[in-house]
Amino acid sequence: MHPAPSVIVFTVLSGAGFGLLAFLALGAVEVYGPAAFLLWGVGYGLTVAGLFVSAFHLGNPSRALRAFTQWRTSWLSREAWASAGALLLLAPVALAAVMGGRLPGHFGLVGAVACLIAVVSTAMIYAQLKTVPRWNHWTTPALFLAFAATSGAILSGQARIAALLCLALGGVLILAFRLGDGRFAAAGQTLTTATGLGQDGRVRQFAPAHTGPNYLTREMIHVVGRRHAMRLRVVAVIFASLLPFLGLLVLPPVLPVMAAVFAVHLLGAFVARWLFFAEAEHVVGLYYGQRQGGPGVRWV
Amino acid sequence: MGFQEPKLDTSPPVSDEVRKTTCYMCACRCGIDVHLKSGRVSYIEGNRDHPVNKGVLCAKGASGIMQVTAPSRLRAPLKRVGPRGSGAFEEISWDEALGIAVSWLKPLRETAPEKLAFFTGRDQSQSFTSFWAQAYGTPNYAAHGGFCSVNMAAAGIYTMGGAFWEFGQPDWERAKLFVLFGVAEDHDSNPIKIGIGKLKGRGARVIGVNPIRTGYNGVADDWYGITPGTDGLLILSLVHELLKAGRIDLDYLARFTNAPCLVDAAEGPGRGLLLRDGDGKLLVIDKATGKPAPFDRTGVRPDLGATHEGARTVFQHLAERYLSDEYAPEAVAGRTGIPADRIRGLASEIAHAAFDAPVVLDREWTDFRGETHAEMVGRPVAFHAMRGISAHSNGFQTARALHLLQILIGSVETPGGFRFKPPYPKPPEAHPRPHCGFNPNTPLDGPHLGFVHGPDDLALKADGSPARIDKAFTWENPLSAHGLMHMVIPNAHAGDPYRIDTLLLYMANMSWNSSMNTASVMEMLTDRDADGEYRIPRIIYSDAYASEMVAYADLILPDTTYLERHDCISLLDRPICEADAAADAIRWPVVEPDRDVRGFQSVLVDLANRLKLPGFVDEDGRARYRDYAEYIVGHERRPGVGPLMGWRGKGEETGRGAPNPDQLRRYVENGGFAVAHIPDAAQFFKPWNTAYQDWSVRLGLCDKPQPYLFALWSEPLQRFRLAAEGHGDRQPPEHLRARLTAVMDPLPIWYEPFGEAAGADYPVHALTQRPMAMYHSWGSQNAWLRQIHGVNPLYLPTRIWEEHGFADGDWARVSSPTGAITVPVAHMAALNGNTIWTWNAIGKRKGAWALDPAAPEATKGFLLNHLIHELLPERGDGLRWSSSDPITGQAAWFDLRVRIEKVAAPDEAQPAFPPVPSPVPPAPRNRP
Amino acid sequence: MTALPPPSAKKLGLVIDLDTCVGCQACVTACKGWNDQGYGAPLSDQDAYGSEPCGTFLNRVHGYEVSPEAGPAEIVNFPRSCLHCEDAPCVTVCPTGASYKRAEDGIVLVNEDACIGCGLCAWACPYGARELDPSAGVMKKCTLCVDRIYNENLPEVDRVPACVRTCPTGARHFGDLGDPGSAVSRLVAERGGYDLMPGMGTKPVNKYLPPRKKGAAPEAPLSPLIDTPATGFAGWLDRLLEKI
Numbered sequence A: 001m002h003p004a005p006s007v008i009v010f011t012v013l014s015g016a017g018f019g020l021l022a023f024l025a026l027g028a029v030e031v032y033g034p035a036a037f038l039l040w041g042v043g044y045g046l047t048v049a050g051l052f053v054s055a056f057h058l059g060n061p062s063r064a065l066r067a068f069t070q071w072r073t074s075w076l077s078r079e080a081w082a083s084a085g086a087l088l089l090l091a092p093v094a095l096a097a098v099m100g101g102r103l104p105g106h107f108g109l110v111g112a113v114a115c116l117i118a119v120v121s122t123a124m125i126y127a128q129l130k131t132v133p134r135w136n137h138w139t140t141p142a143l144f145l146a147f148a149a150t151s152g153a154i155l156s157g158q159a160r161i162a163a164l165l166c167l168a169l170g171g172v173l174i175l176a177f178r179l180g181d182g183r184f185a186a187a188g189q190t191l192t193t194a195t196g197l198g199q200d201g202r203v204r205q206f207a208p209a210h211t212g213p214n215y216l217t218r219e220m221i222h223v224v225g226r227r228h229a230m231r232l233r234v235v236a237v238i239f240a241s242l243l244p245f246l247g248l249l250v251l252p253p254v255l256p257v258m259a260a261v262f263a264v265h266l267l268g269a270f271v272a273r274w275l276f277f278a279e280a281e282h283v284v285g286l287y288y289g290q291r292q293g294g295p296g297v298r299w300v
Numbered sequence B: 001m002g003f004q005e006p007k008l009d010t011s012p013p014v015s016d017e018v019r020k021t022t023c024y025m026c027a028c029r030c031g032i033d034v035h036l037k038s039g040r041v042s043y044i045e046g047n048r049d050h051p052v053n054k055g056v057l058c059a060k061g062a063s064g065i066m067q068v069t070a071p072s073r074l075r076a077p078l079k080r081v082g083p084r085g086s087g088a089f090e091e092i093s094w095d096e097a098l099g100i101a102v103s104w105l106k107p108l109r110e111t112a113p114e115k116l117a118f119f120t121g122r123d124q125s126q127s128f129t130s131f132w133a134q135a136y137g138t139p140n141y142a143a144h145g146g147f148c149s150v151n152m153a154a155a156g157i158y159t160m161g162g163a164f165w166e167f168g169q170p171d172w173e174r175a176k177l178f179v180l181f182g183v184a185e186d187h188d189s190n191p192i193k194i195g196i197g198k199l200k201g202r203g204a205r206v207i208g209v210n211p212i213r214t215g216y217n218g219v220a221d222d223w224y225g226i227t228p229g230t231d232g233l234l235i236l237s238l239v240h241e242l243l244k245a246g247r248i249d250l251d252y253l254a255r256f257t258n259a260p261c262l263v264d265a266a267e268g269p270g271r272g273l274l275l276r277d278g279d280g281k282l283l284v285i286d287k288a289t290g291k292p293a294p295f296d297r298t299g300v301r302p303d304l305g306a307t308h309e310g311a312r313t314v315f316q317h318l319a320e321r322y323l324s325d326e327y328a329p330e331a332v333a334g335r336t337g338i339p340a341d342r343i344r345g346l347a348s349e350i351a352h353a354a355f356d357a358p359v360v361l362d363r364e365w366t367d368f369r370g371e372t373h374a375e376m377v378g379r380p381v382a383f384h385a386m387r388g389i390s391a392h393s394n395g396f397q398t399a400r401a402l403h404l405l406q407i408l409i410g411s412v413e414t415p416g417g418f419r420f421k422p423p424y425p426k427p428p429e430a431h432p433r434p435h436c437g438f439n440p441n442t443p444l445d446g447p448h449l450g451f452v453h454g455p456d457d458l459a460l461k462a463d464g465s466p467a468r469i470d471k472a473f474t475w476e477n478p479l480s481a482h483g484l485m486h487m488v489i490p491n492a493h494a495g496d497p498y499r500i501d502t503l504l505l506y507m508a509n510m511s512w513n514s515s516m517n518t519a520s521v522m523e524m525l526t527d528r529d530a531d532g533e534y535r536i537p538r539i540i541y542s543d544a545y546a547s548e549m550v551a552y553a554d555l556i557l558p559d560t561t562y563l564e565r566h567d568c569i570s571l572l573d574r575p576i577c578e579a580d581a582a583a584d585a586i587r588w589p590v591v592e593p594d595r596d597v598r599g600f601q602s603v604l605v606d607l608a609n610r611l612k613l614p615g616f617v618d619e620d621g622r623a624r625y626r627d628y629a630e631y632i633v634g635h636e637r638r639p640g641v642g643p644l645m646g647w648r649g650k651g652e653e654t655g656r657g658a659p660n661p662d663q664l665r666r667y668v669e670n671g672g673f674a675v676a677h678i679p680d681a682a683q684f685f686k687p688w689n690t691a692y693q694d695w696s697v698r699l700g701l702c703d704k705p706q707p708y709l710f711a712l713w714s715e716p717l718q719r720f721r722l723a724a725e726g727h728g729d730r731q732p733p734e735h736l737r738a739r740l741t742a743v744m745d746p747l748p749i750w751y752e753p754f755g756e757a758a759g760a761d762y763p764v765h766a767l768t769q770r771p772m773a774m775y776h777s778w779g780s781q782n783a784w785l786r787q788i789h790g791v792n793p794l795y796l797p798t799r800i801w802e803e804h805g806f807a808d809g810d811w812a813r814v815s816s817p818t819g820a821i822t823v824p825v826a827h828m829a830a831l832n833g834n835t836i837w838t839w840n841a842i843g844k845r846k847g848a849w850a851l852d853p854a855a856p857e858a859t860k861g862f863l864l865n866h867l868i869h870e871l872l873p874e875r876g877d878g879l880r881w882s883s884s885d886p887i888t889g890q891a892a893w894f895d896l897r898v899r900i901e902k903v904a905a906p907d908e909a910q911p912a913f914p915p916v917p918s919p920v921p922p923a924p925r926n927r928p
Numbered sequence C: 001m002t003a004l005p006p007p008s009a010k011k012l013g014l015v016i017d018l019d020t021c022v023g024c025q026a027c028v029t030a031c032k033g034w035n036d037q038g039y040g041a042p043l044s045d046q047d048a049y050g051s052e053p054c055g056t057f058l059n060r061v062h063g064y065e066v067s068p069e070a071g072p073a074e075i076v077n078f079p080r081s082c083l084h085c086e087d088a089p090c091v092t093v094c095p096t097g098a099s100y101k102r103a104e105d106g107i108v109l110v111n112e113d114a115c116i117g118c119g120l121c122a123w124a125c126p127y128g129a130r131e132l133d134p135s136a137g138v139m140k141k142c143t144l145c146v147d148r149i150y151n152e153n154l155p156e157v158d159r160v161p162a163c164v165r166t167c168p169t170g171a172r173h174f175g176d177l178g179d180p181g182s183a184v185s186r187l188v189a190e191r192g193g194y195d196l197m198p199g200m201g202t203k204p205v206n207k208y209l210p211p212r213k214k215g216a217a218p219e220a221p222l223s224p225l226i227d228t229p230a231t232g233f234a235g236w237l238d239r240l241l242e243k244i
């Protein structure tokens, strides 16, 4: 899949934002007044910025509100509800904190659950797609949750929990990479099932439908070199998980340290998210003779 | 809350108006319904009532709208202001443009009309342009047939009085076996597709003989991946097998062909010609009497096995020749690349379909001998062939071999076989002979092109030198019925046979895809004499678009697009007839041009008026026609017979009748075409069927019935052979005697294509194919089609792919004896193992066609033409032999032999030429 | 909401005959031409005359090469457009309700006025049948020419999709695949019409007819009339001419 910057930024930032909001909502840190304004502000800021960037991915952003209508069937719609819901539900909690007060615990709890739903909904947009076997797996929501939780924990200064989550995230990442590699083959779609031709599998693309590019080839067929991908995976694990873990372990949990740890983690998160898209193969690539690591000609 | 489907208007208005005219994206000439919204073309679809396409359109036709709105359309007449080839032009008015043209053409006509060479490309108005050239008085006129498919046309007409494509078609309704030789697309684009669809729908067998298995060959039930240039051998081997098994139609041969005619065996100038009676009628031996009789006498039953005073029948000659072991499947398997058992299998399939399951129509008909047949019995095996056979230097004889095969099994003009389309059948004798008598201020002494029957008909000057600039109808290529457009520029540049002054070209991209050896043609067009004059002093060109050729002209006469002008698809030249009907058509301006352009035919009428050409002006020098529309309606070729057959006289007459001023309106009302159905009893056996002969006279196709025999034995060829052996007054030059003797065989033969002389250094065959969704060079300006074919990889068969270790994305350097190109490659398994190929004419010159100079067509696309030379490599005999068929002069595009090597990918395909400045403003980026 | 409607009795769709499709691309440009001026926004072409022309098409024809166990390789042309799936994932993923399946005849459409251009439906479609038009910012897909097939401004014979009407070989068939007696259903039954990627669970309405088996005909070889080498040409001629 085409690793569109808008979608990468959106999912990473909003994930981190919801993570932070959830920690705040659960009262992991006791902050009031300006400090609360700052932390909650960061949470809201990341989330809203992410959602805002996501609009760049739309062909018709002016109609974005329509995305709220199909919550019964559409994960994207649910995500819209959950995001808006979380932000709204947490508003009084945040307001109270800024005002120096505090609302009863279940207010925060409900908000935190909403954040969770928002993150899972985002993940489910991808995980539901049978057409992208790498995504179509429990590791996808696990990954999104792990990222949100880790980011949230770091941002909310929960060094211990963050360190543990970093380890867990590393595990989920590696698992997602490893399990993901076999998913396309396991899904069983081949050029033969796609075309019904060459029952013994001896069918290949002779000429593309158009020698020119098109929406599909640009959007859904993205080929990354195998060696390149392997290097990036290592980078993702090191930056998103390993370095933050070590940092949290050995350095004091002071603001500059946490900020630096978050920056490193965020970098890893971007790389991981880039790979999440770039390595994902859509079955439509079969029609174009394009598979990751396989042969395939780019004509123009 | 249930989901509410949005309100949907499923009956929106389709358009304001539909105007019916004729497509122009290829010579198929389908009927189209042009939808207009607010006066602009909004959608184009096929005309369901049209005899050619019956509602369907191909990819080009269905995207015609992109042709009409192309940014590459020329906008006004252009005068060259920089050096030729530099692309520096200034826009001028039509008055100035026509003034310049007249100032060049008028003095020329008054002194040396032959110094105007007027060549028109895939011109759909040849009866008009040739009429113009004849009136002007130059012998130098032809259209593109010489580099296209004259082998097919000439072999068909010389053998059976008609040819494939526009002159005939398979009986799609009844054929049970269809064998297709060397066709990727053909002119009869939609009818072939409709036909193949019908065959498939009925479960009939389709067989493709082609080195490449795409398109029609892809859907064929069986495929013979033949080695290029060897079809003649394969076909004659099939003939061998059929003869050996006696699976031929003896009755048909005896009645309708010259198989029972007697071949003069007496030494002398008549040897090898057919015996005739005092009236010049062919003689046969009548079985009833055992005596010679003219072939067409009532009641004669010709005897195939007769001998008469030492003369044996054609049948015996041919049977003896092809029964020879030389043609046994084993003997040809190696060369053709088709195993012997596969050849046997094909022969048996043909025999089975032809004889075990004949088609019998319950229709009575009467033949030219007065015999009435209760039914029409047909051999449901249909063949079709085109340039795969035609574009080789042995193409004429190969096409003859194929016709021989068709005729031997009795499948020509019989139900289920091959059927002529009016105005064919028409024997070669019924065509004009070529004329080349020119004098200042005088029309030519007759039509330029025609059919040669012997050395006397050659277009030679008194000193024996060629009368025509293209050397058509000379000893080098005596039967060059369509001229040799590909030799015009090289010959004019060399001043051989003479220098010319003005080259007038119409819709032919001669500085690019329609020339062999493109780079040197560009040099020839810009080359100067010592005095600084261009070797070809003046070039006038009419194109509708910013093609590569535009830069090489001195004066550009911009044409309209096909929806903006009148045109006439006439029975006088290449109509749109079907096997069961005569039909012709028009184009008319369904929209007005939005630029300062004029239909070229109307411009020619204007020029003719200014030059006061006979036929265009009356005795007082007054113009008879203001424009082409008036010419179409008013011109009469013979009294009562004009360009269009429909609604003549007072609007009631078809074929013959006085000019009708209302004629074009009637055509428009009828959807742009007219159809005259052939009566049922006249639909088959047309060359011999009295009902058809009478019908064709009534329609004005000819003035008297002209039944004839198919010429398995070709006397015109034998006459050239006799000349080569020293008989007759007109004698060939010494160096051509041996070749004439070898190739001018009165019976079909196979000889090695001349390209094979390239030898072992160039072991691989290289071909092009037409993409179905692209028309030569001008499809690339079509925003939709260029997305489908924006680059043209060179396809390599598995053997070569693996041998050189190619991988996807690689490039190769391909060299021929005369050139080299470096191009992207791709793998294809469904391909003859010794053949490589690419799509034709995708490669573009940077700057042409209003495309971005970085367009893939210009950076990765390429032409094979750089490898193909109009002359064969030097042989050390001091002569330069042309790479053409020695009989017709047909350009031998597919003789090409190459060698291939893997190279590092260059920045762009080689050779790369500097960009030409565009004569039109840059194209908008996006559409709409 | 864009839940799928209950399965309709009428299931309009296409049947594409891979045995007959010559790959001429007529259906591609006819579709482009019709839909450029019909349903919804035009099908734009970006960089139309430039170095990377990239346009929106609703129907594309691929070329595949099949190498059977025995015999030479074959080329199969393969048109690809929306299959109007019964279990259309492109519909259920849509957050706006723009993507929907008609309850009446099963045609899957995009209501362009409601589409936000998120692209998710195109991701959900296994067949690459949806293309987001960058100029209009809305999702485009085959409409089964819903503005032709019921259009009372067109003569009745013309109430078929543009691609079907133009296909010169007749390789494209249109009809009701919900009616087992319809011509298309019978064709599917006779010729073994099949689904693409059945494993995706989309239940396509469109069907593909497989290429027929290719190769030599079973005819017995011809037997010579006579032992020609033994009898010579004269013997052959006598024997042959006895036949008439």
Ligand SMILES: Nc1nc2c(c(=O)[nH]1)N[C@H]1C(S)=C(S)[C@@H](COP(=O)(O)OP(=O)(O)OC[C@H]3O[C@@H](n4cnc5c(=O)[nH]c(N)nc54)[C@H](O)[C@@H]3O)O[C@H]1N2
Binding pocket: B026, B027, B122, B148, B149, B181, B182, B183, B184, B185, B186, B187, B188, B189, B209, B210, B211, B212, B226, B227, B228, B229, B230, B231, B385, B386, B387, B388, B389, B392, B767, B768, B769, B770, B771, B772, B773, B774, B775, B776, B894
């Ligand atoms: N779409 C489209 N249609 C066109 C045109 C176009 O440009 N585009 N051009 C028009 C014109 S001008 C013409 S002349 C016609 C030509 O129409 P075609 O005759 O179909 O011309 P080509 O595409 O050159 O195809 C030649 C075929 O012959 C095969 N071939 C080559 N050598 C041999 C051989 O030795 N033996 C056999 N058996 N096969 C061989 C090639 O593989 C190829 O398939 O098409 C016309 N129609």
Ligand SMILES: Nc1nc2c(c(=O)[nH]1)N[C@H]1C(S)=C(S)[C@@H](COP(=O)(O)OP(=O)(O)OC[C@H]3O[C@@H](n4cnc5c(=O)[nH]c(N)nc54)[C@H](O)[C@@H]3O)O[C@H]1N2
Binding pocket: B121, B122, B144, B147, B148, B149, B506, B507, B508, B509, B510, B513, B514, B515, B542, B543, B544, B545, B546, B547, B548, B549, B559, B560, B561, B562, B600, B768, B769, B775, B776, B777, B778, B840, B841, B864, B865, B893
């Ligand atoms: N390698 C290789 N080369 C080949 C062939 C091959 O098979 N292989 N085939 C050969 C054959 S058979 C042919 S016929 C030639 C074809 O070669 P050309 O006849 O040169 O073909 P086009 O490229 O179509 O060029 C025709 C010109 O007509 C112009 N034109 C289009 N419409 C109009 C119009 O309405 N009015 C006017 N005035 N001009 C118009 C176009 O812009 C273009 O410049 O190519 C030959 N070249």
Ligand code: SF4
Binding pocket: B023, B024, B025, B026, B027, B028, B029, B030, B053, B056, B057, B058, B059, B060, B061, B062, B189, B190
């Ligand atoms: S075959 Fe295509 S391009 Fe040629 S006339 Fe017909 S529709 Fe036009």
Ligand code: SF4
Binding pocket: C081, C082, C083, C084, C085, C088, C089, C090, C091, C108, C124, C125, C126, C127, C128, C129, C130, C141, C202
């Ligand atoms: S083919 Fe694709 S777009 Fe069409 S209905 Fe099926 S899933 Fe949806």
Ligand code: SF4
Binding pocket: C093, C094, C095, C096, C097, C098, C099, C110, C114, C115, C116, C117, C118, C119, C120, C121, C122, C138, C139
């Ligand atoms: S692109 Fe339009 S139709 Fe597709 S899912 Fe998004 S809103 Fe729905």
Ligand code: SF4
Binding pocket: C030, C031, C032, C034, C035, C058, C059, C081, C082, C141, C142, C143, C144, C145, C161, C162, C163, C164
């Ligand atoms: S049915 Fe209509 S919209 Fe669909 S592919 Fe055919 S022409 Fe295009």
Ligand code: SF4
Binding pocket: C020, C021, C022, C023, C024, C025, C026, C027, C028, C061, C077, C079, C166, C167, C168, C169, C170, C171, C172
């Ligand atoms: S129009 Fe018909 S034959 Fe041509 S590509 Fe489309 S389906 Fe195939």
Ligand SMILES: [Mo]
Binding pocket: B147, B148, B149
């Ligand atoms: Mo041609």
